[in-house]
Amino acid sequence: xxxxxxxxxxxxxxxxxxxxxxxxxxxxxxxxxxxxxxxxxxxxxxxxxxxxxxxxxxxxxxxxxxxxxxxxxxxxxxxxxxxxxxxxxxxxxxxxxxxxxxxxxxxxxxxxxxxxxxxxxxxxxxxxxxxxxxxxxxxxxxxxxxxxxxxxxxxxxxxxxxxxxxxxxxxxxxxxxxxxxxxxxxxxxxxxxxxxxxxxxxxxxxxxxxxxxxxxxxxxxxxxxxxxxxxxxxx
Amino acid sequence: xxxxxxxxxxxxxxxxxxxxxxxxxxxxxxxxxxxxxxxxxxxxxxxxxxxxxxxxxxxxxxxxxxxxxxxxxxxxxxxxxxxxxxxxxxxxxxxxxxxxxxxxxxxxxxxxxxxxxxxxxxxxxxxxxxxxxxxxxxxxxxxxxxxxxxxxxxxxxxxxxxxxxxxxxxxxx
Numbered sequence: 533x534x535x536x537x538x539x540x541x542x543x544x545x546x547x548x549x550x551x552x553x554x555x556x557x558x559x560x561x562x563x564x565x566x567x568x569x570x571x572x573x574x575x576x577x578x579x580x581x582x583x584x585x586x587x588x589x590x591x592x593x594x595x596x597x598x599x600x601x602x603x604x605x606x607x608x609x610x611x612x613x614x615x616x617x618x619x620x621x622x623x624x625x626x627x628x629x630x631x632x633x634x635x636x637x638x639x640x641x642x643x644x645x646x647x648x649x650x651x652x653x654x655x656x657x658x659x660x661x662x663x664x665x666x667x668x669x670x671x672x673x674x675x676x677x678x679x680x681x682x683x684x685x686x687x688x689x690x691x692x693x694x695x696x697x698x699x700x701x702x703x704x705x706x707x708x709x710x711x712x713x714x715x716x717x718x719x720x721x722x723x724x725x726x727x728x729x730x731x732x733x734x735x736x737x738x739x740x741x742x743x744x745x746x747x748x749x750x751x752x753x754x755x756x757x758x759x760x761x762x763x764x765x766x767x
Numbered sequence: 768x769x770x771x772x773x774x775x776x777x778x779x780x781x782x783x784x785x786x787x788x789x790x791x792x793x794x795x796x797x798x799x800x801x802x803x804x805x806x807x808x809x810x811x812x813x814x815x816x817x818x819x820x821x822x823x824x825x826x827x828x829x830x831x832x833x834x835x836x837x838x839x840x841x842x843x844x845x846x847x848x849x850x851x852x853x854x855x856x857x858x859x860x861x862x863x864x865x866x867x868x869x870x871x872x873x874x875x876x877x878x879x880x881x882x883x884x885x886x887x888x889x890x891x892x893x894x895x896x897x898x899x900x901x902x903x904x905x906x907x908x909x910x911x912x913x914x915x916x917x918x919x920x921x922x923x924x925x926x927x928x929x930x931x932x933x934x935x936x937x938x939x940x
Binding site: 611613614616663664666668676725738 | 791831842845893894895896898899
């Protein structure tokens with residue numbers, strides 16, 4: 533079939549030119565600034581007494597597939613175990629790019645994307661309450677010191693890999709889901725404690741420098757200009 | 768594309784849900800016990816077992832060691848505020864079985880030791896929180912009101928109790 537097309541185009545090159553213009557559909561693609569929030573954070577703030585968070589996010593379309601993207605947020609998370617009660621509080625900023633891997637039909641402008649971010653957070657941790665871990669309770673005197681410890685001026689830098697989708701549900705209104713895989717690059721932790729929860733990075737793990745997160749975004753596109761997208765018409 | 772993403776998301780969630788660092792593992796070194804080893808007073812390098820030893824914390828009914836012939840014991844230390852020196856008293860009774868064998872010519876012998884130390888709290892991990900270690904450990908054998916002391920000498924060989932790898936106190940008898 534390929535051969536036949538090749539031979540056909542060779543024979544009728546003049547005809548082909550006119551055919552191209554006739555058989556190409558041109559769609560206006562919207563370029564602009566998309567602003568939104570991560571809905572999962574206010575929802576979790578409402579449901580979970582130990583969490584308060586808010587994030588605004590934005591992306592700006594650079595080319596057909598490439599977007600400049602960033603998030604700005606604040607979080608307060610309370611970790612309570614049998615032996616620790618720690619509040620982490622701070623804000624974060626992430627910046628990077630999203631790359632749309634999805635070939636849209638016709639005039640649709642949905643995304644299945646992969647993205648990269650650099651994230652930075654400044655925060656504090658407060659040890660509200662703790663009980664010394666002592667597995668042998670022969671004396672039956674579990675001890676909880678009455679002092680609270682505050683660790684201020686903490687910070688962390690991480691890199692993030694994102695996969696997600698964004699779909700236009702109403703005109704210019706998008707909803708999206710994304711999953712974030714994070715790798716801690718550097719952190720400023722207290723010398724006699726550790727960073728248990730980093731705003732934007734989420735909880736840390738003993739076994740490594742990796743973290744995970746997800747987002748459920750709702751965003752609105754403010755179109756700034758339009759650009760043509762040419763699509764060859766199929767017979 | 769969608770078909771490739773879904774399994775990837777599932778794999779990532781499984782990988783991260785398998786993390787079990789929210790439970791303090793038993794193997795983790797947390798608040799240590801005090802380790803006492805018993806040596807022969809005549810040959811101080813030679814460990815010597817104590818016959819039928821029973822150990823209780825003073826003021827507590829439960830026994831830490833019950834009628835056991837051994838050359839080493841692990842004792843739980845009580846503690847309160849960090850940085851405040853505190854003492855724990857233990858009653859060490861040897862020949863426990865002599866109490867009940869109905870023979871008047873022999874009897875058990877109880878000695879009291881006082882161990883003093885200063886707790887220091889150290890962060891361990893998310894799951895275990897803080898542990899206490901003990902610095903400046905000293906031992907004293909209470910000889911008042913006891914005319915038959917079987918513990919001849921006691922030495923602190925490791926003043927900081929931070930793990931359970933070696934003895935902290937040697938008792939010679």
